[in-house]
Amino acid sequence: MTDHTTKAYDQDIAILKSQLAEMGGFAEEQLAHAIQALSKRDIVLADQVIANDQKLDELERQIEEKAIRTIARRQPMASDLREIMVAIRISSDIERIGDLAKNTAKRAHAISEALPRKLATGLSRMGTMAQAQLTQVLDAYARRDDEKGLAVWRADEDLDSLYNSIFRELLTYMMEDPRNISMCTHLLFGAKNLERIGDHTTNIAENIHFLVHGKPIIEDRPKNDITAMMRPSDE
Amino acid sequence: MDHQTSSLVTPAAPRIMAERPVRISARDVNIYYGEKHAIKNLSINIPDKAVSAFIGPSGCGKSTFLRAVNRMNDTIVGCRVTGDIQMDGKNINSREVDVVELRSHVGMVFQKPNPFPKSIYENVAYGPRIHGLASNKADLDVIVESSLKKAGLFEEVKDRMQQSGTGLSGGQQQRLCIARAIAVNPSVILMDEPCSALDPIATARIEELIDELRQNYCIIIVTHSMQQAARVSQLTAFFHLGTLVEFGDTDEMFTAPQDKRTQDYITGRFG
Numbered sequence: 001m002t003d004h005t006t007k008a009y010d011q012d013i014a015i016l017k018s019q020l021a022e023m024g025g026f027a028e029e030q031l032a033h034a035i036q037a038l039s040k041r042d043i044v045l046a047d048q049v050i051a052n053d054q055k056l057d058e059l060e061r062q063i064e065e066k067a068i069r070t071i072a073r074r075q076p077m078a079s080d081l082r083e084i085m086v087a088i089r090i091s092s093d094i095e096r097i098g099d100l101a102k103n104t105a106k107r108a109h110a111i112s113e114a115l116p117r118k119l120a121t122g123l124s125r126m127g128t129m130a131q132a133q134l135t136q137v138l139d140a141y142a143r144r145d146d147e148k149g150l151a152v153w154r155a156d157e158d159l160d161s162l163y164n165s166i167f168r169e170l171l172t173y174m175m176e177d178p179r180n181i182s183m184c185t186h187l188l189f190g191a192k193n194l195e196r197i198g199d200h201t202t203n204i205a206e207n208i209h210f211l212v213h214g215k216p217i218i219e220d221r222p223k224n225d226i227t228a229m230m231r232p233s234d235e
Numbered sequence: 236m237d238h239q240t241s242s243l244v245t246p247a248a249p250r251i252m253a254e255r256p257v258r259i260s261a262r263d264v265n266i267y268y269g270e271k272h273a274i275k276n277l278s279i280n281i282p283d284k285a286v287s288a289f290i291g292p293s294g295c296g297k298s299t300f301l302r303a304v305n306r307m308n309d310t311i312v313g314c315r316v317t318g319d320i321q322m323d324g325k326n327i328n329s330r331e332v333d334v335v336e337l338r339s340h341v342g343m344v345f346q347k348p349n350p351f352p353k354s355i356y357e358n359v360a361y362g363p364r365i366h367g368l369a370s371n372k373a374d375l376d377v378i379v380e381s382s383l384k385k386a387g388l389f390e391e392v393k394d395r396m397q398q399s400g401t402g403l404s405g406g407q408q409q410r411l412c413i414a415r416a417i418a419v420n421p422s423v424i425l426m427d428e429p430c431s432a433l434d435p436i437a438t439a440r441i442e443e444l445i446d447e448l449r450q451n452y453c454i455i456i457v458t459h460s461m462q463q464a465a466r467v468s469q470l471t472a473f474f475h476l477g478t479l480v481e482f483g484d485t486d487e488m489f490t491a492p493q494d495k496r497t498q499d500y501i502t503g504r505f506g
Contacts, residue, residue, distance in 0.1 A: 002504045009503065075462055077489050077501040214491025 012070045013080065016087050017142075019066060020094075023059040024138040027094045027101070030056065031134060031197065034101040035127035037108045038190055039120055049105035056098035063091040079214075086211045090141065093200040093207075097134065100193040100200075107186040116173070122166045123191060129159050130194040133201040141208050149208035152201055153221060159198040160224035166191045167227045195225060250484055251469050255282035258423060258453040259304060264318035266299050266308065273299045275477040277318075281470075283422075286445060286454045288464035288485065291474035292505060297457050300474070301425050304455065305341035306334050322423070339366050342416030346428040348408030350400035350415070355392050358400040358411055359383060362419040378418055386414035387444050406437025413444065417452075424448065426456040430463065442467050461501050465489045473497045 004010050030049055037046035067084045070076065076084055133152050140148035170184045170191075202221060209217045259281040266274035274296045281287050289297035299308070306327060308314045320327050327337055339362070350358050359379045362368075369375035379396075383389035388410040392403070400411050409429060416424055426445070430438040445467050448454060458464050464471050465485060472482040473496070481488065481497045492498045499505050 002499055004503050005505065006503060077461060077465070077503075078492050078498050080502045081490060 006074075009074050009080075012066070012074065013083055016063065016066050016070065016084065019059065019063050020087055020091060021138075021142060023056065023063065023091060023094050024134075024141070026052075026056060026059065027097050028131065028134055028138070030098055031101045031127075031131055034105040035124065035131070035194075037105045038111070039124050039127070041108050041111055043108055046105040046108035050102050053098050053102040056095055060091045060095040063087060079211075082211050082214060086207045089207050090204050093203045097197050097200050100197050104190045104193045107190045110186045111183050119166070119169060119173070119187060122162070122169065123187065123194075126159065126162050126166060126191060126194045129162065130197045130201075133159065133198055137201045137204045137208070141204065144208070144212055146209050146212040149205035150217070153205035153209075153217070156198045156202045157222040157224045159195060163191055163195040164224065164226055164230075167230060171230070251285060252280065252282055255284055257281065258283040258323065259455075260321045261300075262319040262321075264300070264303065264316065264320060266296070266303060266317075267313075267315045268299075268311070269313040273477055274303070277479050279472065279479055279482055281453060281455060283453045284449060284451065285470060286449045286456060286468040287470040287472060288468035289455065289457045289472050289474060290459075290461060290464050290500070291480075292500065293459075295474040296477040297472075297474045298427055301427055301455060301457050304423065304425060305338050305343055307343070309334060339419045340421050341423040341425060342419065342421040344409070344412050344416055344424065344426045344429045347432050348405055348412050350403070350408050350411050352399065352401055354397045355383075355400050355403070355411060356396040359414050359418045362415060366419050368419065382414040382418040383411075385417055385448070386410045387440065387447075388414055404437070406433050406440060409433060409437070409441060410444065413441075413448075417448070421452070423453045423455070426454065428457055428459060431459065438463075461489070473500060475500070 030052060033045055033049045036042060037049060067088050070084055074080070133155065137149060137152045140146070140152065167188065170188050173180045174184045206217055209215075257280045259279075261277055261279050261281075264274055264277040265272065277296075277300060289301060291297050302308050303316055303320060304322075304327070308316060316328060322337075322340070325332065351361065353361070356379055359382050360375050363375060363378045369378055380389060383392065388407060391407060392398075392411075400408065403411060409432075413424075413429075430441050433441065442463065445454060445456065449469075456464075456467065468485045470482065471485045471488040473480045473488070473492075473494070475496050481492060481494045483493070488497065489501060492501065
């Protein structure tokens with residue numbers, strides 16, 4: 001896009017974008033560490049994730065401040081206005097992703113025994129998928145690539161499916177032996193966190209679409225999380 | 236976040252046009268100043284009981300078109316208007332139309348407040364008197380008072396009606412000019428940068444007044460302040476190089492304009 005007549009305005013927007021890129025990159029790192037901490041029961045790494053979450057909160061605060069100042073000073077219109085609104089919204093989604101990563105890392109403390117192999121594989125697949133969704137959607141934002149954003153938006157269905165099967169498996173383990181309940185509950189929360197992270201990536205994709213086109217996505221997002229209706233007797 | 240963004244969507248056509256009758260309709264209008272082609276093939280429907288803002292860089296033709304609506308261009312030597320401008324279904328350029336009569340239906344407020352060098356009362360009474368709208372002094376008093384009230388000025392001047400209009404502050408003078416314009420009971424009010432000589436508080440009072448007046452009038456305002464257009468208007472027209480580039484709901488024009496030129500202009504990226 002052409003530059004603003006006022007160069008400082010371009011700079012305000014550029015700073016906002018780079019702050020968001022930094023925040024996104026850091027959230028990716030946090031998520032990767034959280035998944036590693038949970039699957040390997042690495043308590044040191046888990047504590048590091050928990051402590052670092054503050055930095056994401058701080059970055060969100062900085063983005064919000066920059067956005068508000070830019071609105072006050074420049075009275076942005078049209079694409080600039082969308083740019084700033086979307087930066088605020090995306091930063092809040094990333095902050096939530098950080099919280100969910102932190103919560104996932106916390107669960108590492110509670111899991112003492114080694115995970116049954118099948119569960120560990122399922123969770124790590126879910127983790128990889130959530131990470132990929134996050135990476136893709138941040139990339140789509142940086143490139144203003146609506147198609148790529150939409151691909152993430154649609155692919156969330158797969159993450160939901162995986163979550164359903166993990167949910168089912170965990171239910172089975174719990175029924176087999178009540179001593180598994182404690183560990184499985186923590187794993188269930190961990191999986192739910194990853195599923196929620198997927199939902200936040202779809203929010204980001206919706207914002208990219210709005211940023212590019214100035215209107216919301218009209219079609220309904222495919223959703224596949226059916227765990228709300230599941231009962232043990234369904235097994 | 237499913238439909239959080241729905242308040243910022245862009246419909247295909249101005250929504251507001253569907254809700255209000257058209258007051259002014261221009262078809263294929265071209266305006267020339269000698270050789271200079273100032274307005275090119277302009278067609279537009281302007282609704283009643285709404286504020287339409289004309290924006291665009293200097294020399295884009297917005298004021299030229301505004302002046303064509305009450306035939307102010309008639310007085311400019313070498314100015315030629317072709318095409319069809321209708322008000323309430325009547326061609327304003329046809330021979331049967333009496334231009335004095337036309338201007339009593341189309342009031343105008345200018346950039347600099349220009350009260351007559353007469354009393355406050357006379358400033359407002361002048362129009363109704365020459366158009367024969369009042370049969371006696373009592374009627375005229377009623378018109379003057381109600382016009383000043385509509386313009387939000389009455390309370391400030393009721394005790395000094397015989398003092399000169401030019402002794403008022405800039406914002407008061409502009410409101411006096413608005414009172415003068417509405418005293419002849421027009422259906423259209425044209426405003427050519429009515430706040431550019433006023434401070435922010437006087438500007439806010441005029442904008443508040445415009446918002447009240449739009450309940451009863453078709454208002455067209457030319458402004459260089461995009462923020463003002465965004466604040467006061469329901470429809471915005473963007474002019475560039477004599478062409479009407481885009482005309483749409485103000486809410487959409489300032490969040491998601493359709494045309495790249497509009498986008499560049501309102502975001503401060505022009506040229």
